[in-house]
Amino acid sequence: MNRFDFWQALRTWGLLLAGTALYAFGLQYFILPNLLMEGGVTGVAVLLNYALGWPVSISSLAINLPLFALGWRQLGKGAMLYTFAGTVLLSAFLWIMERLVEGGWLVPFRSEHDFILVVLYAGVTLGIGLGLVFRAGGTTGGVDIIARIVHRMRGWSMGQIILSMDVVVLGISLLFIPKEKVLYTIVSVFIASKVIDFIQEGAYAAKAFTIVCAEPERLARRITLALDRGVTLMPAVGAFSGENKQIVYCVVGRFEIGKLKSLVRQHDRRAFIVISDVHDVLGEGFRDE
Missing domain, CATH: 3.30.70.120 (Alpha-Beta Plaits)
Structure with missing residues (x-):
């Protein structure tokens, strides 16, 4: 490996580590303690946490691994390398954050009234985290894998597929959390999407x-x-x-x-x-x- 490849790899893995760590922090510090939601596979893992008490770190990894295996077969290992890295790193950092919360080293931010402040900081934190992951050329797995496979097989828009699945997850969440929290979640997701665009060097799709x-x-x-x-x-x-x-x-x-x-x-x-x-x-x- 020459010097250019070394620094390129170092930058890529640095962005993946920083992005997944920040995303895991935002989820544990802002989203979970305030009964807010997320989209995609992470949202499903959050729902399982609310409904059954299952750790988000284990649930997200358990759901993502079969999707990763499917993506490996359909999309090839080259396209899945950084997706696999992002998936595993996110689950690892979620597990670390869970241990920090249980041990009292990390006290989650809970609010009884000022949820606007919560969703603002949640959206910015999650947006920066995902933006860094995307900038490194990776993803956190889940819906992105499904969208790429369906796009390749059916030709449907990836953006529409991801949006549709997020809507389904948020719709199911109405069975477990108050509708006000779902509405606040939509604000947080919107803010996160704008921050992702900013991190990705542009305001357009x-x-x-x-x-x-x-x-x-x-x-x-x-x-x-x-x-x-x-x-x-x-x-x-x-x-x-x-x-x-x-x-x-x-x-x-x-x-x-x-x-x-x-x-x-x-x-x-x-x-x-x-x-x-x-x-x-x-x-x-x-x-x-």
């Missing part, structure tokens, strides 16, 4: 990559295989050299920005990359209308 690099056709194939995104090769001419070139153009979702950056740098460290804000995206993998 997608980014356009324009890349000038060596062996563009090879890079296009790698992007297609690793991210399951369409890639366009556009002919161009270098103004100074007069050489004919091909420019790689690709639009990706916010969760894939870090992955694509890393992929391009691995392919060609001297690649010239322009990342543009995308205000709206219609088409396969995004919105249909």
Whole structure:
């Protein structure tokens, strides 16, 4: 491993560790003590904690492992490496936080009246945590794995799949917690999504990559295989050299920005990359209308 690869790996794992630790802290410090909710698989684990008293760390890992095995078969080990890392690290930090709470080392923040303060800090904390994980090119598993598999098999929008599953989880939570807490949770999720966008270097749901690099056709194939995104090769001419070139153009979702950056740098460290804000995206993998 050369120096560039070493620092790249160190940065990636540092972001994964910091992100999962912060997310676990926010869940134990703000969400659970105030009977709030989360979306996705973590939300299911929180529901099991409220209904049956099961630890969130064990429940989330137990639910995620079968999903990870399915994702490994359907998506390939390359696409699942950092997802597996994020899943295991999150469960590990949740277990550590649970031990700290039980031992009295961490006193959760409980509020009887000022829930706005709770949801603000919960949204910011969870958003920063997930944003760091996504920036490292990882995820915390769960719904993201299901969304990617369904998208590949059916072509449905990943964003719509994730949103639909979050709505189902929040709907089921009405059976166990007051509806006011569910409404507060929606505010927290909204704040977290905006913070994730900010951490991911933009306020929009997608980014356009324009890349000038060596062996563009090879890079296009790698992007297609690793991210399951369409890639366009556009002919161009270098103004100074007069050489004919091909420019790689690709639009990706916010969760894939870090992955694509890393992929391009691995392919060609001297690649010239322009990342543009995308205000709206219609088409396969995004919105249909």
